[in-house]
Amino acid sequence: MIGLSPLRVDGREKVTGAARYGQDLKLAGMLYAKVKHAEYPHAEILKIDTARAKKIKGVAAVLTAADVPGNTAFGAVIVDNQPLAEDRVRYLGDAVAVVAAETAEIAEKAAAAIKVKYRELPAVFDPREALEPGAPEIHEGGNQINHHKTRKGDVAEGFRQADLVIERSYSTQRVDHTYIETEVVVASLDHDGTLTVEGSHQNIFSIRAAVASFLGLPLSRVRIVQAALGGSFGGKDDCMSVLSCRAGLLALKTGRPVMLSNSRESSLIESYKRHPYFLDYKVGVKRDGTLTAMEIKVVADGGAYASMTPFVTWRSVVHATGPYRVPNVKTDIYGAYTNNTYTGAFRGFGSPQITFAYESLMDEIAGELKLEPLEFRMNNILRDGEITATGQKLDHTVSVGQALQAATSAAGWEEKRRRFSEENRTRLLKRGIGLACSYRGVALGAEGVDATGAIVRIQSDGSIDLTTGLVEMGQGLKTVFSQIAAHELGVPVERVQYRRTDTSTIVDGGPTVASRSTIMGGAAVRKAAIAAREKLCAAAAGELGADPAELTAVGEKIMVASDPDRAIDFTGAVALALAAGMNLSSFAWHVSPPIWWDEEAGKGNAYFTYVYACQVAEIEVDPETGKINVLEVWAAHDVGKAINPEAVRGQICGGVATAIGYGTLEEVELVEGVTKTVNLDEYLIPTAMDVGKIHSIILENPDKYGPYGAKCIAEPTAELCAPAIANAVAHAAGKRIRDLPLNLERIVLGHKLVKKQRRAR
């Protein structure tokens, strides 16, 4: 079962349309909610006049921050995000009021009838300007959300040893998750006063914490349930807390169920995005290609609220040098508040930005030294037992070299590098091939406590209930967890039913983030399933005349491992256990191995293990129009052990497609805080015709901390293709583009095409 690819357990319901998504929820007496958004990116609220809105027939409630019974702000790291703005609006996605009415149309009319008096405040839209003295202050205490650093060796000495010091600046853009399903919740009160919020949730426990705090309810009276989820990619966290707080407040005040959902426009304006980064790299290198020092300064645009900025930028600071042996490192990363749409978690979580910078840079340095990019990397990459930029000794198989070899040899790298350069002299459309590699800390790392649980319940008929606090969001978690339980219990996957994720059925096991589900949740499922199996073995031991330790569960039987003829049916063993009064429900808890981080010193064992990867992109670029065609991508990822290889390939294809969009097309354009790309006619994501052929290369170096040796796959897939494309464009056309995305205009002009704007304020 481990290493096989059974059909997705949630495949049928999704392809037949049976799956029930948030928008499908209809409760008796349900009201529809609409939000009144801010009218300035930064303004003091002087007066909110809801009188006209309240008079409209069919309006059940019009609420503002004044109606909030609990804390008006929430935040997982910094408590600053107000689902209903209290005295100030800080970006145009803020809400000043929320309306519930009999129909969505009435609610929209009522929201439009709310009149708000503002005093406009000076605003700031560039995070670098926001950090300067005298910049308009967005939150009390200044605009710096955080400053993380790493320190290793002595960079001044490192630069002295260098034959060449190279300085380059890169920037990345704001992008949207663009899940097919926009955000939606339905809040309702149970007869016992428990508030249930069902919807398109990614992280049910952090949402519960926000709702309970906002409404002044104990955690035990708030229940968050996940509906079938139409994509998330890190995106349905804080913004779902916001929707849940607003809808929960309306449900509490009206006593009726309330649906609140975002249109695509609202989603693009209101929900958080991936951080734009401004990155300055200074690198010392010897003539033979040995790296001597790296000094890195990064400013991240956090937008109006901190959200995950402190953690996103911490992941960036740990990985900022890339998977290279650098003796002297000084990295400083700042998160800054601005009056832009806030930024937060997005598949990759601070890695796509830095990978774009350091992998573009590696090619640039190789170019300066007249070295081949692959050879230059092979000479500098981390090897087994070496020390990272944060001072961590790597005690597992360091496979970045293996990944580089696997991807480049599958791609025909050396021959194509030579041949394309030759052929491009006479070709109108230029061919190029580029690569990028990375290392990535698995799971939460030193962000915080990393632990999660699972419950395996064997029913009297031999069917199995499996419950964890981690959610399916398309990545295949239900299938992989079901496989693990089925494997340990020796039954087919069909016997296992993965329960809907619900905060009332399991303890808080943290969020479904950081590519932690298989390694953390999978380990918990495995432990719970083993515990359940041991009970069955104990029950069957007498009947089989064997010691429980001699027994195993295979092929729907409990059998003597050394003598498979001595066996009883799985259901027979269940009956024996129940007759003996045994509890066939097992709960297991899994805690991550120890890690540490010294924020002051900028050092630590940041993650308990890492994954390594390389992607190669072959592209064709039209230098006359700027059009890039991604022809083929080879993606080599060390996953430790592929529990479900087909799901791993699915993750790779999805991550590569996301990164192609990031690299060549996507940008949420904000002008003075105003979102210009408010629907999918302007915010373009790649179609199936734009992603080329993707070759997945699965590498397996089992990790001692992972279940069956498995590590992770979700996020590393999304952090490599943008720099691989940028490097391929440089190879093809001799154009080095240091700003994302590499769209038509940047390829032709070398810079972004900017519409002349009236410079207001």
Added chain:
Amino acid sequence: MIPFNFIRPASLAEALDFLAENGERTEIIAGGTDLLVELRGIPAGKKGPKWVVDISGLPELKGIREEGEEIIVGSGSTHWEVHTSELIRETAPLLAAASATVGAAQHRNIATIGGNIMNASPAADTVPALIALEASAVLRSREGERVRPLSGIFVKPYQTDAAPGEILTAVRFRRLPAEAKSAFVKLGRRNALAISRMNAAVVLFLRDGVISEARIAPGSATPMPERFAAAEKILIGQKPSEELFRAAGAAVAAEMVDRSGRRWSTPYKEPVIAALTARALREALAG
């Protein structure tokens, strides 16, 4: 979406009768791929059309046929019908190519060539191809029919000179002779489901190795699609060559700037329309 009355006439005559009375406050819907987006964009409380007349089922607007040397494309023909029509592929391959690039398959199955024309977007894919074919628009009202050169019906972006009582019933053009060379080249940001960033339609006639007639219609270059005479003139009487095509491309770029002025997007569009034009000419010649 704002409320409106939905009218589905059984015949063209019935539709024209209705429009004669109510044309001023009526929108015509065929495939709806542009109109529905527009209607949804009207905020609640704002005025929209009182009536929407659905002409998608009218048999009089269907069909692609030839009449002598002329090809007549019913305005209700979908892009799928146009780009898979053997007749169009044979007599106007650049139009088939243009229809094939509109939107995605779902759009091409429902959106019509008439809608593409009457929406009057500067980025319409089929319009430059039709202008290069010297197509005429057939406009019918209850009072009768008028036939105008297609390039003459555009007043400004998203507006034609069609009267409120008129329906575009067909476009017609002379079939390209087998020896004519033509091409439609489109640049979109994506390989599917992309609006033209720019496009170019060209038709060339050669006699004894010399260009005897040239038609160049760039798209997304000017507020209204039209032919670029100065560039065409450069080609006439000349033997095709890379230098000549580049010169024609440069002339198109210069003419675009003359007509549209220098805008924020000109630094990009100027070299690109030159390149696309040269490419279209090259592709046309190569057949």
